[in-house]
Amino acid sequence: MTSPCPPAALPTVSAPSARTPAGLVGNTPLIWVGEPFTGPGHGFWAKLEGANPGGIKDRTALHMVGEARRRGELRGGAPIVESTSGTLGLGLALAGITYGHPVRVVTDPGMEPMMRELLTAYGAEVHLVDAPHPVGGWQQARRERVAELLAAGPGAWCPDQYHNPDNVSAYRPLAHELVTQLGRIDALVVSVGTGGHSAGVGSVLREFFPRLRIVGVDTTGSTIFGQPAAPRLMRGLGSSIHPGNVAYDLFDEVHWVAAPEAVWAARRLARCHYATGGWSVGAVALTARWLAATMPAESRIAAIFPDGPQRYTGTVFSDAYCREHGLLTTAPPSAPQEIADTTERIVTSWTRCTTVTDPLGRSAVPAGAAPHAAVVAP
Known part of the structure; x- marks a missing residue:
């Protein structure tokens, strides 16, 4: 028996649709x-x-993880470890679910409680640093904690969003x-x-x-x-x-x-x-x-x-x-x-x-021109 045709009054569906959450990123x-x-x-x-x-950084999280896997820097099932103030953490949680990787994010007390709860709900481990670095502040304290987690986890990989041209x-x-x-x-x-x-x-x-x-x-x-x-x-x-x-x-x-x-x-x-x-x-x-x-x-x-x-x-x-x-x-x-x-x-x-210069005096490098050296635990 054939199915009846839908009523003529029903509107045409034009909203984006996808089989996976990653398919909803973009547009x-x-x-x-x-x-x-x-x-x-x-x-x-x-x-x-x-x-x-999750926000704009869904784009870069999926891309950085995908490129690292393609180059063999991130092996199947290996942990992803990164410092984040929030939005990238959501993107990495999405990438972890998409590609099958555990995700460990390092943040500080400034992250909103709702964000920490969301990250946990999406399966990410949230590591909280308790004191700022004396010179580099909370950001540097988070990065140092990332280094510790990388050293403790064989095969762990860090996207290093601050210096990765895939970003x-x-x-x-x-x-x-x-x-x-x-x-x-x-x-x-x-x-x-x-x-x-x-x-x-x-x-x-x-x-x-x-x-x-x-x-x-x-x-x-x-x-x-x-x-x-x-x-x-x-x-x-x-x-x-x-x-x-x-x-x-x-x-x-x-x-x-x-x-x-x-x-x-x-x-x-x-x-x-x-x-x-x-x-x-x-x-x-x-x-x-x-x-x-x-x-x-x-x-x-x-x-x-x-x-x-x-x-x-x-x-x-x-x-x-x-x-x-x-x-x-x-x-x-x-x-x-x-x-x-x-x-x-x-x-x-x-x-x-209206005068913008690099405070460190670095020469400009075209975006994506240099290959990214993966940060991988020994």
Whole structure:
């Protein structure tokens, strides 16, 4: 007996579908962010990477693990060990389930409790360091703990997201998605942490649009662009080390954003447009909002929102947390302060600089040009 035809009134299914969670990574949507978040007649396009199962770093986790397996650096069933402030941990948990590897992530007390619980639910072991490194802060303390875990686990492999060129090449598809979706892009606003998605997306878009204006977004207290290290509340952007993946030559300018300013922008986005996220999204949105006001109205500005709001209910969107840390302030100024050089003075609030250099004086290396030396336990 043949099955009856479906009712004619049923709509055609067009939403993405996949047999595995990894198949849902990529092809994320864009949303127009205009009034009332921006001024009349101005706005920008936000790429909603929170639509991936775990966030933007699902892309790089799957790619780094897949490439390591292809090269024989990561053998079947061997442990994956990495330092993370959150989103990469989710991506590695997804990669572990996809490829059949146990995952051990090292983090610090700044990771949101919800994130630690999610990682555990997805099967990852969460290792917590209890004290910052005297010079390199929590980030260096986490990296040292990773080294200990690698030495203790035969065959264990570390993606080393800060220096692995596969972290950069993973984002070529994201750049191609933006070209397909927007056709023309005049400016890109992107947060900078490990340097992976800013370098990967920026380098590809420059091939299509040589005059593209690339604006990097960092947090106050981060060393990436030459500022001294300081305690940081914001997670997912900034660093207390100097990642090798940061492509300094790509940036036309850098903006540092302070935590209260990012909180204001993330919360304002939520009220105005529903589409929002955490620290990185707030910082990127604040910068893109200013850029939209200063460029011609017909300019096409793309801003990458790395994740969504769900994991930040205990921080960015918690009144109690924000009051405790002095984050519920008035709206930030309409424009950033400016400095002529990234080392001119210590910045403590939203500040812009159009002279971007590598603070360590390293020569630029094309993204993905050098093979990655796997970090494997003896």
